[in-house]
Amino acid sequence: MKRIMVALATLLFFGFIFSSGIVAAEEKSKQYIGLHDRVLKFGQDEIQMVDGKSFVPLTKLMDSLYATTVYDDKIYMGKNNRVLIYDYLTGKTTADDVESEETPIRDINGELFADVSYIATSFGFYFEYFSELNVSRIYSDVYRSLRGSDYKKHMDVLLGNVTPPTKPVPVPPTVPQPEKPSTGEGKANVYLTFDDGPNLFTTKNLATLKKYDVESTFFFLGKQMNLFSEIVENVAGEGHYIGSHSMTHDKDKVYASSGSFISEMSSGALLIKKLTGVQDVPKxxxxxxxSKPHLTPGMKGELKKEGYKVWDWDVDSNDWRYSDKQYSEIIKNVQNGVTGAYKSGDRDIVVLLHDRSQTAIALPQIIEWLTKEGYTMKKYNPESHVVQNFHRDAEL
Ligand SMILES: [Zn+2]
Incomplete structure (x- = not known):
């Protein structure tokens, strides 16, 4: 009996050491979140493994997926025509009216974290965990992405597990080549865009843009243009591009039907022409x-019929979330977003900002940083249209 007890105790003891050793190793291994063929920017403290599932901060995941998120008495999240609802009171999550039995969205140290696999599959993406890479990958058929061993090879290089084969050093030409003239172009184009004006902060942003000699793009609301027509003239007068952002910004009105949609959008464009005297209606x-998930095929058809184009964005500054005092968060979001977009190969980076107080405070430092990093700030140019919409529709 005594011998059995000792054996049992020994087993338990070693079992404990052994299992705790495994846990420690598991905790130490670096985890990654992949979207299609990219690696999303999450710090190691932002990826929490719970019961073998990766959880990341909800807000950041929604932004990475370009999901539409509304924070109200509940959190409403929309993507690919699917809706997720998180109830603060019960802590329950519902996907398309089906309540999850588990807790895919949960409070971890005072912040909401979401189960990456649950969110991905609820939004109609595929999810796969690559244990040899420690990558939780979200992907879909819509976006052309690598599969199987090609993906593994690609990720090994991306994560620095292996160094890519180096190209043979080219033999220098015997005839001396004339030095390439500098084109004066930066490493990538950045398009600063300002939504929801004109208002008094438009004037502040306008002054900052003038000070730094930067041209940008404004998406104005009809109801605001009717109040501040002088600001519309000033913005156009300083050479910035103005596009329509609808008349009312009222989701129920704008997206009620294809008819209401095109009327809301084109009335705004016609008003811009009227107020600025610019020759063409801004397209x-x-x-x-x-544009996701709101734009229906019918609405897209209406836009194309009129030759209109739609810009969403590559980088969301999330400026509306912050107070004046928190303006440095906006700068950080732009820096991280632009750096990430540039590293993923994007050379035309569209940044979403708003005509708001906190944004006006952050703008000078945003421009200074972009200049220092060698980016070229440009306004939208209809002569060389850049496709930037969440539907990846080349005709928009
Ligand atoms: Zn808006």
């Missing part, structure tokens, strides 16, 4: 709340 628009 570039930004639809309220982003």
């Amino acid at each position: 570039l628009m930004r639809v309220p709340y982003g």
Whole structure:
């Protein structure tokens, strides 16, 4: 009996050491979140493994997926025509009216974290965990992405597990080559865009843009233009591009039907022409709340019929979330977003900002940083249209 007890105790003891050793190793291994063929920017403290599932901060995940998120008495999250609802009171999450039995969204140290696999599959993406890479990958058929061993090879290089084969050093030409003239172009184009004006902060942003000699793009609301027509004239007068952002910005009105949609959007464009005296009706628009999931095939058809184009964005500054005092968060979001977009190969980076107080405070430092990093700030140019919409529709 005594011998059995000792054996049992020994087993338990070693079992404990052994299992705790495994836990420690598991905790130490670096985790990654992948979207299609990219690696999303999450710090190691932002990826929490719970029961073998990766959880990341909810807000950041929604932004990375370009999901539409509304924070109200509950959190409403929309993507690919699917809706997720998180109830603060019960802590329950519902996907398309089906309540999850688990807790895919949960409070971890005072911040809401979301189960990456649950969110991905609820939004109609595929999810796969690559244990040899420690990558939780979200992907879909819509976006052309690598599969199987090609993906593994690609990720090994991306994560620095292996160094890519170096190209043979080219033999220098015997005839001396004339030095390439500098084109004066930066490493990538950055398009600063300002939504929801004109208002008094438009004037502040306008002054900052003038000070730094930067041209940008404004998406104005009809109801605001009727109040501040002088600001519309000033913005156009300083050479910036103005596009329509609808008349009312009211989700229920704008997206009620294809008819209401095109009327809301084109009335704004016609008003811009009227107020600025610009020859053509501005063709570039930004639809309220982003083109996904709101834009239906019928609405897209209406836009194309009129030759309109739609810009969403590559980088969301999330400026509306912050107070004046928190303006440095906006700068950080732009820096991280632009750096990430540039590293993923994007050379035309569209940044979403708003005509708001906190944004006006952050803008000078945003421009200074972009200049220092070698980016070229430009306004939208209809002569060389850049496709930037969440539907990846080349005709928009
Ligand atoms: Zn807006």
